[in-house]
Amino acid sequence: MGFLAWYLGKLDSRPVITKSVSAGIIYAAADLTSQMITMPSFGSFDLLRTLRMAAYGLLFLGSAQHIWFNFLARILPKRDIFTTLEKLLLGQLTYAPFITAVFFFWNSALQGDSGGEIAAKLKRDLIPTMINGLLFWPICDFFTYKVIPVHLQPLMNSSFSYVWTIYLTYMASLTKAVAD
Numbered sequence: 001m002g003f004l005a006w007y008l009g010k011l012d013s014r015p016v017i018t019k020s021v022s023a024g025i026i027y028a029a030a031d032l033t034s035q036m037i038t039m040p041s042f043g044s045f046d047l048l049r050t051l052r053m054a055a056y057g058l059l060f061l062g063s064a065q066h067i068w069f070n071f072l073a074r075i076l077p078k079r080d081i082f083t084t085l086e087k088l089l090l091g092q093l094t095y096a097p098f099i100t101a102v103f104f105f106w107n108s109a110l111q112g113d114s115g116g117e118i119a120a121k122l123k124r125d126l127i128p129t130m131i132n133g134l135l136f137w138p139i140c141d142f143f144t145y146k147v148i149p150v151h152l153q154p155l156m157n158s159s160f161s162y163v164w165t166i167y168l169t170y171m172a173s174l175t176k177a178v179a180d
């Protein structure tokens with residue numbers, strides 16, 4: 001039995017845990033990549049930052065993806081162009097803002113930011129991040145909803161998230177926002 005067969009078996013037997021572990025690993029790898037890109041030549045890795053990102057994927061995102069993709073498949077089961085565009089629009093208007101806000105809240109709270117600092121960070125970063133996401137996610141979502149089977153959609157989404165998370169962890173690592 002190869003890795004792919006083992007993984008698909010785990011998706012069948014323990015879907016939420018498998019998707020959560022996958023998201024945690026992908027978010028940790030993306031954060032390490034982001035740090036390598038932005039780190040001064042003789043800098044050191046911020047392992048606490050990487051653990052925050054891995055924990056977000058493991059404890060929140062994997063299960064959220066499982067729920068979201070299964071919900072969409074249940075309410076919009078077709079895979080034609082119109083239904084795919086409906087899923088894409090619904091995701092961009094509801095799921096994406098929620099997931100992005102939770103990401104920034106999670107990261108800021110685990111860094112010890114106050115409620116005012118968290119609110120200032122959301123005010124400063126959420127809308128620009130969402131706008132930038134509109135340049136990336138619709139293409140990824142269209143491919144995911146149109147081509148990928150539902151049980152593999154969270155993995156595909158997490159794979160696309162690898163690239164996106166490099167950007168997100170960069171945004172999350174910016175200097176603290178000043179509370180008004």
